Amino acid sequence: MKLLTLSSPHTTRSFSTADVMRLVILALIPGIIALTYFFGPGHLIQIFIAATTAIVAEAGILKLRKRPIGFYLKDYSALLTAILLAISLPPYAPYWVTIVASGFAIIVAKHLYGGLGQNPFNPAMIGFALVLVSFPVPMTTSWSAPSELLENGISLSEALTVIFSSRESIDAFTMATPLDEYKHLVAISTADEILANPLFKGTEQSQILLGWEWVSAGFLLGGLFLLWKKIFTWHIPVSLLVSLILCSSIFGWDSDTNVPLTLHILGGATMLGAFFIATDPVTASTTHLGKLIYGAGIGILIYVIRTWGSYPDAVAFAVLLMNFAAPFIDQYTQPRTYGHKKAVRGLAKKD
Amino acid sequence: MNLITLHEFKGGIHPPENKEQSTSLPISTMKLPEKLVLPIAQHIGAQSKPVVNVGDSVLKGEIIAQAQGFVSANLHAPSSGTITAIEDRVIAHPSGMSDICIEITLDGKDTWTEIQGIDNYLEADASELIAKIQASGITGLGGAGFPTHVKASVDESKIDTLIINAAECEPYITADDMLMREHANAVIKGIEIIERIVKPKHCLIGVEDNKPQAIAALNEALKNFTDNTFNIQVVAIPTKYPSGGEKQLIEILSGKEVPAGGLPSDIGILCQNVGTCFAIYKAISKGEPLISRITTVTGEACRQPQNFEVLLGTPVKDLLSATHTQLEQVNRLIMGGPMMGFTLEDTNTPVVKSTNCIIASSKQELPDPAMEQACIRCGMCTEACPAQLLPQQLYWFSKSSNLEQATAHNIADCIECGACAYVCPSNIPLVQYYRHTKGEIKQANADKLKSDRAKERFEARLARQEREAAEKEAKRKARAEAAAKKQAEKKATEAIAPATSADAPAADLELLQKKLDAAQSAVKKAKEKIAAAEEAGDSDKVALLKGALAKSQEKMKEAAKAIAEAKKAAKAAPATTGAAAVEMTPERMQNKVDLAESRLATAKKRLEEAQANNSEQVDALNTAVEKQQARVAEAKQALAEFLKQESAAPSVDLDALKQKVLAAQTRVDKAQERLDMAKQQELDTVSALQTGLEKQQSKLKEAQDALAEASK
Known part of the structure; x- marks a missing residue:
């Protein structure tokens, strides 16, 4: 009889980091289905490109860092980063945009900072921000029109052609996102005129946003699933959405001059950001109060950048800006420990 | 139904309970082992001290190790037999370390020593009850093993609520559950005893709601207590680990938090484990010291998991064989629960007062930990x-x-x-x-x-x-x-000396004499020259030579004058230096006084003679006598002053003695300092330094005595 000598606890829950990542990927599926249904197979192709790049990059850098490759690849974290990045990118962006973004996310934003758990910034959003700033043209002209507005939809071969070789046929089916469109039109038109636009009007089934509300609903569903599974707590999504709603209601109540609330909530990457990007535990605040502040900060920044900034969407920049603040927020939002009268604020002072 | 509002503690988990395996069989008693091994440190606080020797025979319940100080606990022989060893053995400790244990080889008769409970213990004094608990070596049986008498010796006015911890929130463990099911009456009686000691307003027994049978048994037992003066209440609390943590249970039942660094008594609460209540009952009513406890033996490798009333000191391997454990299947052997227990390396490890559970787990049950991943x-x-x-x-x-x-x-x-x-x-x-x-x-x-x-x-x-x-x-x-x-x-x-010294003037005198001689010869020569010039009739030359002569004569006069002065000085000098040179001793002074007195006597005699002869000299002699009297007085005064000075001299010695004492004091201080330092660092020079210090102290004493003597 050979006895193990180990420290307590002797029993642990059989729920690993890989399980967490897998659950998050699973929760993304409804949103991805909605994206594919309304905007064609572009996102699926991007997921494939991003995932391949990410896994190759991860394996390569793990080899360089002399880490066990199989052990770390099995945690699914690179795959999750790739998927989040791919569904944030425009579905018909050229393949090299995706490769650059994905490679940069894994190599620079993740591993150069020390790998899983050590990166201060959300890798997917770093990749996204890099290509958005570096390649603005393909990044703003690669969103497709909802397939319902196209006669034949977008076939897989068309999608592959646009992404990998010729971009000549792209004008046939690309269109700005509703958020972008409304923002540009509101300067010269009233709300009624803008909403008469086919992008908003659409068909009888989808009254206002033509597909985008379903995509948002898909991500919301996945997010609620993760909440139920206790993968993250309610604090970040709720404070993010509440602060965005408040900002929009206070500053943008007039839809003749501002993007309306419904478009803020359902028209862009808000739901994806609130449930999947901002809740990335590695880069977010970790205390309850901190999470509320962190989420609210992102919500406010999203509104500020969308309204007064020049970018069509703002989730990536808002999240990255708050990533900066997260460690600081954590220090000042420690919970009150059992038996203590007051919570500790800030780090211990050096003598 | 709960009559009080329950509070929820934050956090907590719901691990698989794994309790039903060991509750299917009743609490059983083990057959007597051959030997018992009792570590002398089974509690928090000072180790107890063995009071038996190898070869002594002991009876069941006899004290074998005495508590050292208040926060310590007695240890009793769990059965009768002979002490066969007092030596280091492996003990129940996470590190698998060894410590002093008393080994008793049992005679198998299990003969009790004379024991005596307290009659009418419900009327007994709190101090009497605490003393009995202390004598019985009872410690908290929940796990920490804090001496119960220390916990019970709390200011009774402080305690508002007595909380009995029967939550047993750790998975696998069912010792308290089975105890409550089978001995609910004794448990309630034990609680009554604690209530007589700390006099709380009410008492809450916190039991997790996964033990319905225990709750029912307690409630049934409570019905027998018509005089429920202290308002005992069984409270079913939601099953959530770690509800049985003292702080968490207090939060659940009272909503209060034990202040950080404080004790439950700071918020008017005393917490006792349910097993401890049972032990207290046995000690007070029957006089049985703490020699056994209820321990769960479970785990997948056990074929027959169950609870035992185990004698303290029983080796774990006896428990494993009693449950027909397949030893080759055991991967981890845990003492305590799976959340907070520790692994054992040796099956000879004995059961101690705080051993509530032994888990013999298989590899499938508690697999080896997976590789640590990044946070x-x-x-x-x-x-x-x-x-x-x-x-x-x-x-x-x-x-x-x-x-x-x-x-x-x-x-x-x-x-x-x-x-x-x-x-x-x-x-x-x-x-x-x-x-x-x-x-x-x-x-x-x-x-x-x-x-x-x-x-x-x-x-x-x-x-x-x-x-x-x-x-x-x-x-x-x-x-x-x-x-x-x-x-x-x-x-x-020295500056004065040249003028007064006799040698220097002598040299000067010679010099002056030479000068005088030179001047005299010059005068002589000049006179001769004048004479020669007068002879030659050179009047001009004569006048010139006369001038030179006058000068030479003047020089001669000066030289003669200087010599006279020098001689005068030389004459005075020996007198002063001689007076200074004579060393003053009391004898000489005395001589002087005597001399002066004898002179005075002579002078007086002469005066008398003169008066008798009616001589003209009377007046002169009178003055002489007066003079002599003054001199005697002077000499006497000088002597007295000299003696006074002489007597002042010893004060110099006093100062020296004082210095000596001070120096000795410093040395003692230094030695003390060194000794303290050595003691602190536990160096082996302590004894040497001690002797050094003593030596220095005796020297100091001597110096002080000498000083005291001198200042008398």
Whole structure:
């Protein structure tokens, strides 16, 4: 009889980091289905490109860092980063945009900072921000029109052609996102005129946003699933959405001059950001109060950048800006420990 | 139904309970083992001290190790037999270390020593009850093993609520559950005894709601107590680990938190384990000391998991064989529960007062831990922590040995329940990190204390050295000043000396004489020349030569005058130097006085003769007598003064003695200091330094005595 000598606890829950990542990927599926249904197979192709790049990059850098490759690849974290990045990118962006973004996310934003758990910034959003700033043209002209507005939809071969070789046929089916469109039109038109636009009007089934509300609903569903599974707590999504709603209601109540609330909530990457990007535990605040502040900060920044900034969407920049603040927020939002009268604020002072 | 409002503690987990395996069979009694091994440290506090020797025969219940001090506990022989060893044996400790154990080889008769309970114990004094508990060696049976009499000796006016901890929240363990099912009456009677001691307003028995049979049994037993004066109430609490943690149970039942660093009594609560109540009942009513306890033996490798009433000191291997454990299947052998228990390396480890469970787990049941992954800061640990800490922050601080921040993040409030490590998806052994950091902090604090003391000592030494140096310097200066003064005085006397010395004027005198001779010869020559010139009739030359002659004559006169003065001085000098040279001794002074007196006597005699002859000399003689009288008085005074000076001289010795005492004192202080230092560092020079110190002290004593003598 050979006895193990180990420290307590002797029993642990059989729920690993890989399980967490897998659950998050699973929760993304409804949103991805909605994206594919309304905007064609572009996102699926991007997921494939991003995932391949990410896994190759991860394996390569793990080899360089002399880490066990199989052990770390099995945690699914690179795959999750790739998927989040791919569904944030425009579905018909050229393949090299995706490769650059994905490679940069894994190599620079993740591993150069020390790998899983050590990166201060959300890798997917770093990749996204890099290509958005570096390649603005393909990044703003690669969103497709909802397939319902196209006669034949977008076939897989068309999608592959646009992404990998010729971009000549792209004008046939690309269109700005509703958020972008409304923002540009509101300067010269009233709300009624803008909403008469086919992008908003659409068909009888989808009254206002033509597909985008379903995509948002898909991500919301996945997010609620993760909440139920206790993968993250309610604090970040709720404070993010509440602060965005408040900002929009206070500053943008007039839809003749501002993007309306419904478009803020359902028209862009808000739901994806609130449930999947901002809740990335590695880069977010970790205390309850901190999470509320962190989420609210992102919500406010999203509104500020969308309204007064020049970018069509703002989730990536808002999240990255708050990533900066997260460690600081954590220090000042420690919970009150059992038996203590007051919570500790800030780090211990050096003598 | 609960009549009180329950509160929920934050955090907590729901691990698989695994309790039903060991509750299917009733509590059984083991057959007597051959030998019992009893560690003398089975409790928190000072080790008890063996009071038996190898070869002594002992009866069941006889005391074999005596408590040392108040926070300590007695140890009794769990059965009758012979003491066969008192030596180091492996004990129940996470490190698998050894400690002093008393081995009893049992005679199998299990003969009781004479025991006596307290009759009418419900009317007994609290102090009598506490004394009996103390004598019976009862410690908290929940796990920590704190001496019960210490806990019970609380100011009764402080206690509002007595909480009986019967939550038993750890998986696998069913010892308390089975105890309550089978001995509910005794448990309630035990609670009554504690109530007589601390007199609470009410008493709550907290039981997790996964023990319905125990709850029912307690409620049934309570019905028999019509005089439920202290308002005992069974409270079913939701099953959630670690509800049985003292702080958590208090929070659940009262909504209050035990202040950090404080005790439950600070908020009017006393907490006792249900098993302890049973032990108290047995000790008070029957006089049985704590010699056995109920222990669960379970785990997948056990074929027949169940609870036993085990004699303390029974080796774990006897329990394993009693449950028909397949030893080859045992992968981890745990004493305690799976959340907070520790692994055993040796099946000879004995059961002690705090052993509530033995888990013989198979590899499938509690698999080897998976490889530690990176922390993804998922925060699941934060959600699970019942102390509302930030486990992952503590983990980062632990990993980087940032003790300062770990302390600031209240790592000391971690109760090591293991909830964080249980939920961690990255398989990080968080509790182990915290234990390590707590140890490091403890070590760092101890080191700091030590270095602070050393610093203090060093500074004191430096100050003392400076003081001594300053004193030395002052002394040196005083000496130098005195020397300089002496030198100056000497110089001054030397400056006067040439005028008064006899040699120097002698030389001068010779010189002057030569000058005089020269002047005389010059005068003679000049006179001759004048004579020659007069003869030659050279009047001009004569006038010139007369002038020169006058000059020479003047020089001669001056020289003669100088010689006369020098001679006068030379005459006076020996008198003064002679007076100075004569050393003053009392004898000489006395001689002088005698001489003066005899002269006076002669003068008086002459005066009388003159008066008788009616001589004209009477007046002159009268004056002479008066003069002589004055001289006698003078001489006497001089003698008296001289004697006075002489008697003042010993005061110099007194000062020297004082110096000696001071020096001896310093040496004693130094020796004391060195001894203290050695004692602190536990050096083996202590005894040598002790003798040194004693020597110095005796020297000091001598010096002091001498000083006392001298100042008389």
